[in-house]
Amino acid sequence: MLLTFLGGVGTVTGSKTLVEPESAGGSPNGHRLLIDCGLFQGPREVRTRNWDAFPIDPVSIDAIVLTHAHLDHCGYLPALVRDGFSGPVHCSPNTAALVPIILRDSARLQEEDTAWARKKGFSRHAQPKPLYDIDDAERAIALLTPTEFGRDFTPVPDLSVRLDVGGHILGSSVVTVHETSRDRTTVFSGDLGRGNHPLLSPPTSPAGADAIVIESTYGDRAHGEFDQEIDEMAAVITRTLKRGGTVVIPAFAVDRTEVLLVALRRLQEQQRIPVSPIHVDSPMALAALEVYLDAIRDGDPEIQTAVLAEGVAALDLPNLHEATTPEQSMALDRGGARIIVSASGMGTGGRVTHHLKALLPDRDNCVLLVGFQAVGTPGRMLLDGAHEIKIHGQYVPVRAEIAEIEAFSVHADAGELLDWLSQCQPPPTQVFINHGEPESAEALAERIRLDLDIAVDVPELGERVRV
Ligand SMILES: [Zn+2]
DSSP: OEEEEEESSSSSSOOEEEEEOBOTTSSBOSOOEEEOOOOOOSSHHHHGGGGSOOSSOGGGOOEEEOSOSSHHHHTTHHHHHHTTOOSOEEEOHHHHHHHHHHHHHHHHHHHHHHHHHHHHTOSSSSSOOOSSOHHHHHHHHTTEEEOOTTOOEEEETTEEEEEEEOSSSTTOEEEEEEETTTTEEEEEOOSOOOSOOSSBOOOOOOOSOSEEEEEOTBTTOOOOOHHHHHHHHHHHHHHHHHTTOEEEEEOOTTTHHHHHHHHHHHHHHTTSSOOOOEEEEOHHHHHHHHHHHHHHHTTOTTBOHHHHHHGGGGGOOTTEEEOOSHHHHHHGGGOSSEEEEESOTTSSSSHHHHHHHHHTTOTTOEEEEOSOOOTTSHHHHHHTTOSEEEETTEEEEOOSEEEEOOTTOOSOBHHHHHHHHHTSSSOOSEEEEESSOHHHHHHHHHHIIIIIOOEEEOOOTTOEEEO
């Protein structure tokens, strides 16, 4: 089979890999499967790729398989559908429940940001347009085809595909693509969990494969000691609340918010942080929370047995407040001892940008970064010690405390990625590294060559390889 890397190369966003099966004779059989259909996010030069013409005719793609519901893996789908793609979009049932939440929010955000840019006149374009609108998102949602874990299906002739638990977020999948005509197998890690998610079961090991396409978000790093990180988190929250400040936690709406709520509940129960109002200010996070609660209620096998035993109480906080309306959201900007969990996770858009604008100038407040912050995003600039950041075309001074906790990373670190790869027996003959910034991808490549002695390639954008 031929693999063409159309995104998620040299960056952690825009994941898209084209798979073209070959017949027994070794020539392409004319069918095309796309693994993931992610949005490019982050700095302008990366984001503008979303506006480039798609490198192949979307009409020529037969089907799509999604590894999971994060925007950088499914967020380009409405644009592809608008441009002619009309095949099935296979994914796990929980991914199919989460993708509509993500795509509707993405379309709405783009429409809102466009309207805002038009009103304030800070766009470079005289008539800014959204990349896609809600109608495009609804057409994409209609194509979602839920597929159970562990069951083989044939999305295109000569390819048999299976999804297994990925342990990264609810619904996330490791995707095994078997080319029946030539008996070749490629496993796509998707985004890989760490095996210590507080709610989800650990990722499935890759079964024997000829090639593995593996992510490398944290390919050059080791995560800190979990307990130590949680101690730090308790300390930073406690000192901020005690001085009467607000803790703003930018968090991906799907999964990160749920993981944070579990952690905050435990810290509160253990009396390691003061009890103060906790606001979830993201309609998308609240909708995603419902999908997680449903999975717990349904005894979903993706959820750990200990959590299933506890039931929905695992996510129940008596001092939790849901900010559903824009007025409720704006009221939080008056400050005071409270915790605000709001999307987006890297401060690139959504309600959290308004909170950052209002709360960053006051040194009593704290911004707690709990997720990966891509280069060029406001979150990364804060992490790198910026004295001011630009929000909605305006410079905002940074006086609030900035703290980072990596404990909640739902991405495997370098050692965990290596462990997962080494579980593939017999080992693959080829490894392709995607979904990482160049230093991470290269560092992981080096480790795989040295520690596992496997041929490894870090493909470039548009590169085509044969398995
Ligand atoms: Zn992800």
